[in-house]
Amino acid sequence: MNLTLKVWRQRGPSDAGHFEAYDAPGITEDMSFLEMLDVVNEQLIHSGREAIAFDHDCREGICGSCGMVINGKPHGPKKLTTTCQLHMRNFRDGDSITVEPWRAAAFPVVKDLVVDRRPFDAIIQAGGWITAPTGGAQDANLTPIPKAVADQAFDAAACIGCGACVAACPNGAAQLFTSAKAAHLNLLPQGQPERWSRVTAMVDRMEEYFGSCTNYGECQQACPKGISIDFIAMMNRDYLKAQFKDRKRLVGASDLAGDGAG
Amino acid sequence: MTLDAKIPPGPIQEKWDNHRFNTKLVAPQNRRKFDVIVVGSGLAGASAGATLGELGYNVKVFCFQDSPRRAHSIAAQGGINAAKNYKNDGDSVYRLFYDTIKGGDYRSREANVYRLAQISTSIIDQCVAQGVPFAREYGGLLDNRSFGGTQVSRTFYARGQTGQQLELGAYQALMRQVELGTVELHSRHEMLEIVVEDGKAAGIIVRDLITGELTRHSAHAVVLATGGYGNVFFLSTQAKGCNTTAIWRAHRKGAYFANPCYTQIHPTCIPVSGDHQSKLTLMSESLRNDGRVWVPVKPDDRRKPGDIPAAERDYYLERRYPAFANLVPRDVASRAAKERVDAGYGVGELKNGVYLDFGDAIHRLGRTVVEQRYGNLFDMYANIAGEDPYESPMRIYPAVHYTMGGLWVDYNLMSNLPGLFVVGEANFSDHGANRLGASALMQGLADGYFVLPATISGWLADQLNQPAPSTTSDAFNEAADAVAERINTLLTVNGTRTVDSFHRELGQTLWDNCGMARNAASLSDARKKISELREEYWSDVRVLGDGQSLNQSLEKAGRVADFFELGELLCQDALHREESCGGHFREEHQTPDGEAKRDDDNFAYVAAWEFQGTGSKAKLNKEDLEFEYAHPSQRSYK
Ligand SMILES: Cc1cc2nc3c(=O)[nH]c(=O)nc-3n(C[C@H](O)[C@H](O)[C@H](O)COP(=O)(O)OP(=O)(O)OC[C@H]3O[C@@H](n4cnc5c(N)ncnc54)[C@H](O)[C@@H]3O)c2cc1C
Numbered sequence: 001m002n003l004t005l006k007v008w009r010q011r012g013p014s015d016a017g018h019f020e021a022y023d024a025p026g027i028t029e030d031m032s033f034l035e036m037l038d039v040v041n042e043q044l045i046h047s048g049r050e051a052i053a054f055d056h057d058c059r060e061g062i063c064g065s066c067g068m069v070i071n072g073k074p075h076g077p078k079k080l081t082t083t084c085q086l087h088m089r090n091f092r093d094g095d096s097i098t099v100e101p102w103r104a105a106a107f108p109v110v111k112d113l114v115v116d117r118r119p120f121d122a123i124i125q126a127g128g129w130i131t132a133p134t135g136g137a138q139d140a141n142l143t144p145i146p147k148a149v150a151d152q153a154f155d156a157a158a159c160i161g162c163g164a165c166v167a168a169c170p171n172g173a174a175q176l177f178t179s180a181k182a183a184h185l186n187l188l189p190q191g192q193p194e195r196w197s198r199v200t201a202m203v204d205r206m207e208e209y210f211g212s213c214t215n216y217g218e219c220q221q222a223c224p225k226g227i228s229i230d231f232i233a234m235m236n237r238d239y240l241k242a243q244f245k246d247r248k249r250l251v252g253a254s255d256l257a258g259d260g261a262g
Numbered sequence: 263m264t265l266d267a268k269i270p271p272g273p274i275q276e277k278w279d280n281h282r283f284n285t286k287l288v289a290p291q292n293r294r295k296f297d298v299i300v301v302g303s304g305l306a307g308a309s310a311g312a313t314l315g316e317l318g319y320n321v322k323v324f325c326f327q328d329s330p331r332r333a334h335s336i337a338a339q340g341g342i343n344a345a346k347n348y349k350n351d352g353d354s355v356y357r358l359f360y361d362t363i364k365g366g367d368y369r370s371r372e373a374n375v376y377r378l379a380q381i382s383t384s385i386i387d388q389c390v391a392q393g394v395p396f397a398r399e400y401g402g403l404l405d406n407r408s409f410g411g412t413q414v415s416r417t418f419y420a421r422g423q424t425g426q427q428l429e430l431g432a433y434q435a436l437m438r439q440v441e442l443g444t445v446e447l448h449s450r451h452e453m454l455e456i457v458v459e460d461g462k463a464a465g466i467i468v469r470d471l472i473t474g475e476l477t478r479h480s481a482h483a484v485v486l487a488t489g490g491y492g493n494v495f496f497l498s499t500q501a502k503g504c505n506t507t508a509i510w511r512a513h514r515k516g517a518y519f520a521n522p523c524y525t526q527i528h529p530t531c532i533p534v535s536g537d538h539q540s541k542l543t544l545m546s547e548s549l550r551n552d553g554r555v556w557v558p559v560k561p562d563d564r565r566k567p568g569d570i571p572a573a574e575r576d577y578y579l580e581r582r583y584p585a586f587a588n589l590v591p592r593d594v595a596s597r598a599a600k601e602r603v604d605a606g607y608g609v610g611e612l613k614n615g616v617y618l619d620f621g622d623a624i625h626r627l628g629r630t631v632v633e634q635r636y637g638n639l640f641d642m643y644a645n646i647a648g649e650d651p652y653e654s655p656m657r658i659y660p661a662v663h664y665t666m667g668g669l670w671v672d673y674n675l676m677s678n679l680p681g682l683f684v685v686g687e688a689n690f691s692d693h694g695a696n697r698l699g700a701s702a703l704m705q706g707l708a709d710g711y712f713v714l715p716a717t718i719s720g721w722l723a724d725q726l727n728q729p730a731p732s733t734t735s736d737a738f739n740e741a742a743d744a745v746a747e748r749i750n751t752l753l754t755v756n757g758t759r760t761v762d763s764f765h766r767e768l769g770q771t772l773w774d775n776c777g778m779a780r781n782a783a784s785l786s787d788a789r790k791k792i793s794e795l796r797e798e799y800w801s802d803v804r805v806l807g808d809g810q811s812l813n814q815s816l817e818k819a820g821r822v823a824d825f826f827e828l829g830e831l832l833c834q835d836a837l838h839r840e841e842s843c844g845g846h847f848r849e850e851h852q853t854p855d856g857e858a859k860r861d862d863d864n865f866a867y868v869a870a871w872e873f874q875g876t877g878s879k880a881k882l883n884k885e886d887l888e889f890e891y892a893h894p895s896q897r898s899y900k
């Protein structure tokens with residue numbers, strides 16, 4: 001099939017950026033969206049123009065590197081599918097496709113379709129972990145965990161950190177990402193000792209970077225891993241409870257993170 | 263030269279304990295005086311970085327992805343082995359040790375493998391404590407599955423996303439240390455050179471991938487956890503960014519490269535669909551638990567699989583290997599598939615695959631159970647291949663998947679360059695000529711959580727109160743200048759061919775001549791062709807853009823340049839090894855029924871190659887392998 005692309009080109013963070021149109025002839029339906037871009041990039045280089053920059057690595061829908069807004073939708077038209085797993089059989093001959101980077105205040109554009117998602121790492125850093133230094137663990141089967149609980153924790157842990165939720169949110173909020181990690185750990189018995197300090201530290205750190213959630217629910221629609229907004233409700237509940245439970249909160253969020261770590 | 267692997271004395275069961283006792287320690291208050299660089303944030307790097315940080319060392323961690331969580335380890339699917347014997351099916355540390363040595367076709371070091379098996383159980387404990395959501399049974403205890411090359415169920419798994427969950431566990435532990443200030447994180451930074459001073463590793467030169475700035479970092483020890491080099495074949499199941507640059511640069515500076523030709527071809531991947539193919543997708547080996555592999559009995563049978571009656575199907579693995587059947591090790595399964603396809607029995611439009619059929623499993627277990635076990639893999643297959651595996655069998659074919667070779671390390675995981683440690687897939691250590699499924703994750707985490715943190719103190723203790731090397735020494739200046747010069751050259755060739763077109767040609771050459779089957783004539787030809795291609799590369803590659811900003815073409819160009827040199831070494835190693843073993847199959851050396859024929863008298867050694875200059879033949883050093891416990895025998899899975 002023959003396609004026309006309208007691709008966002010931006011040289012660097014301070015450049016204004018603009019769309020450029022490219023022909024993409026001879027695309028086959030077996031190609032992934034990224035393979036289609038590879039083909040376009042080869043053509044661009046041959047004609048003396050720099051390739052379109054985009055993040056990608058595993059191309060298996062699991063590393064969370066890839067991510068672009070395709071025809072207005074994060075990761076494109078197919079539900080539960082990352083850009084790298086989107087195949088061209090989802091498009092038709094003659095289609096015109098618009099490709100843009102994630103648009104969110106917290107994710108400045110680095111170049112073309114590449115954005116800076118480090119604020120996600122900052123949230124995990126604040127409390128998205130269990131204090132379990134190497135060597136101190138008990139036998140893995142000492143604490144049975146009901147399958148239903150383990151499965152639910154897994155559903156939350158399946159987040160790939162791609163940022164589609166933030167890109168889809170009119171407020172640029174990161175509640176879905178943050179709540180997925182908080183829920184993964186807060187549901188498990190191992191996560192209980194730090195449950196309250198964790199949720200507080202993560203939410204507070206999140207708010208330093210991201211907009212606030214007003215329950216649009218777009219994030220859940222855009223999530224390639226089907227993470228449910230129920231986890232946001234759980235996080236909000238935990239956050240509220242934590243304000244009462246953890247009186248150490250009075251000394252401030254940064255101390256709390258330290259407390260969790262200690 | 264014969265290499266000293268520093269294997270501790272004593273019975274194999276006691277070596278590791280004794281060694282830990284005999285290794286010098288660094289006292290807690292002294293640890294922060296030591297700087298340690300960890301390059302890589304996959305399972306090996308993240309677990310090492312986190313653990314060294316917990317111990318109190320000053321750690322810097324580097325990775326080229328935008329977040330350490332995205333390291334290639336995240337893509338591992340099937341599971342991780344451990345000798346827990348939770349299934350009461352006869353497993354033990356000794357059995358895991360034995361299976362691993364046998365699976366590696368008697369080309370690995372016994373002492374290392376035994377230690378790996380011993381540590382395996384602690385890994386599971388550690389990961390569960392971190393919150394890794396392994397699969398559980400209804401009673402709440404951990405579940406296991408079986409994997410190729412074994413007759414016990416010792417594989418722990420987290421749906422089809424085991425690597426993801428283990429990687430997130432290690433990443434979270436790492437980020438906790440970042441918060442605590444023991445680890446300084448440098449994502450989107452690529453190591454482009456190692457600095458060697460007075461024969462020791464002194465530091466690294468790194469490029470900030472966003473600004474292009476080259477920075478210098480020195481340390482008392484450098485740890486490479488940079489993963490495997492399967493992408494030398496262009497098409498592989500590895501993530502697109504996987505490369506050899508870090509270990510190749512170290513090799514050029516004197517580190518020995520061991521057994522480069524031992525590459526693992528994984529039997530169950532989705533076949534190539536056309537010239538545009540950018541990578542290959544693995545379908546987890548766990549599928550072979552319930553899937554049956556077959557091809558039509560008649561060559562060139564164009565009927566739909568469902569229309570071919572049972573009697574006209576050749577379940578060739580069950581036929582050839584009744585004892586292990588569909589669960590034979592990877593190398594055996596891959597060669598058997600190649601044999602059928604080459605003989606004209608291939609299926610699919612391009613006749614380049616074999617069937618992996620779940621019809622019987624769905625009939626026996628019901629669709630729901632099959633869906634629970636493999637749902638995400640089936641979805642992935644349907645998405646990529648455009649066919650529904652619940653309705654018709656999957657088409658699969660072998661693909662490059664893992665590299666057993668890597669930098670040579672001793673029992674302490676230190677290379678022959680003092681101060682340079684290598685962990686995870688980047689080293690050559692534990693898998694011999696063939697890795698068993700679910701053992702890479704085990705090894706990466708064993709190295710990072712348990713082995714390296716224990717052995718590195720032995721090296722550091724002798725340097726107490728010595729500052730880390732200066733970054734303005736001649737050695738640093740020269741290394742930094744060389745990196746800048748190389749970048750500049752790549753940007754100014756301004757030839758006619760893209761980096762990818764060269765990479766594809768290199769990959770095809772290797773796949774055809776140094777892939778699943780190799781012979782002397784084609785290996786010599788390939789080596790010559792690759793060296794010509796390398797020369798063409800440096801005079802005709804086109805890399806646009808500049809070095810002062812994000813430039814993905816430039817990143818690729820540097821990696822491919824190193825792949826060429828590695829490709830030559832791969833062929834040299836494969837050519838010199840006049841035997842077949844594990845993933846290395848020399849057509850000249852096979853049994854009458856087509857199985858790999860080892861030559862233990864002449865080749866029971868690790869080939870550790872020493873760099874002699876670009877385009878020159880590397881020099882061979884040997885580490886002789888001794889088998890005191892697991893006595894070499896002809897592998898048989900019949
Ligand atoms: C599709 C797939 C499925 C698999 N499934 C399984 C399985 O089920 N069970 C199993 O045991 N094994 C499996 N494996 C193998 C296993 O995943 C890998 O061997 C293992 O994860 C490697 O881990 P690592 O930490 O050594 O390296 P990686 O995870 O590859 O990490 C390498 C790190 O090094 C960094 N890096 C590399 N070069 C540089 C540089 N020059 N500068 C800076 N940073 C650099 C990268 O950024 C990255 O952080 C699978 C492999 C594949 C491809």
Ligand code: FES
Nearest residue numbers: 057059064066084
């Ligand atoms: S490239 Fe890894 S999720 Fe798309």
